Amino acid sequence: MSIIEISATEANQMRLKKALIVDIRSPQEYLREHITHAINIPIEDLGNKTQLPKSENIIFYCKAGNRTKTNIHIFEKTFTQAYLLKGGIDAWKTNHLPTTQDKTQPIDIQRQVQITTGLLILIGLLLGYTISTWFFLISTGVGTGLVFAGISGYCGLAKVLMKAPWNTKYISIKN
Known part of the structure; x- marks a missing residue:
């Protein structure tokens, strides 16, 4: 088995x-x-x-290369030869190589969760320092939710965000 990491230029x-x-x-x-x-x-x-369509050369990529490296055991188990794009699509774009974009699609749920939790924590802190210490409970609740999500693998906020109007287009495509 041969799993080889290649640069964006080589992949292109x-x-x-x-x-x-x-x-x-x-x-x-x-x-x-x-x-x-x-x-x-x-x-x-x-x-x-x-x-997978038949091909002698298969190149796998993710965003920055971490998921491909983390899951190398899957590639080794499944393919006799494969290539991993070092640096993922981020490296591809750094080299000004062609991508297809659709800005009407929502950003991925993980990033939406990060943005939402960050904003809720900041709001809780700002309101807690300026209006009432009771608002610190917002930050405490969000932090507790993140810990629970990390331990259990279940993120309630992600489930709620999937039902948000800007994500319904994605849901209809997936289902």
Whole structure:
């Protein structure tokens, strides 16, 4: 088995020679922006090789390269040879290589959760220092929710955000 990490420039040269490029991020991240002509197979679905078109050269990527490195055992178990894009789509864009963007798609849920929790914590702190110390409970509640999400793997805020109006387009595509 041979899993080789390659640069964005090398990946682009292989792409021009008809290599298959696979985005392992969530469908939502893929819809927002992906490498032009890449297909999307989320990492959790990658064990099913039957969804992959035939190709001698398969290049996998994520946002910054961390998910591909973290899941290298899946690539080793599933493929005899594969390439990992070092630095992910971030490195690809740094090299000014082509991507397909759809800014009408919402940012991914993880980032929405980070923005929302950060804002709620800041609001709780500001109101707690300026109006009443009772507002510190907002920050305490959000912090407790984050700890629970980290331990249990269940994030209630993410579930709520998935039902937000700006995410309904994504939900209808996925289902």
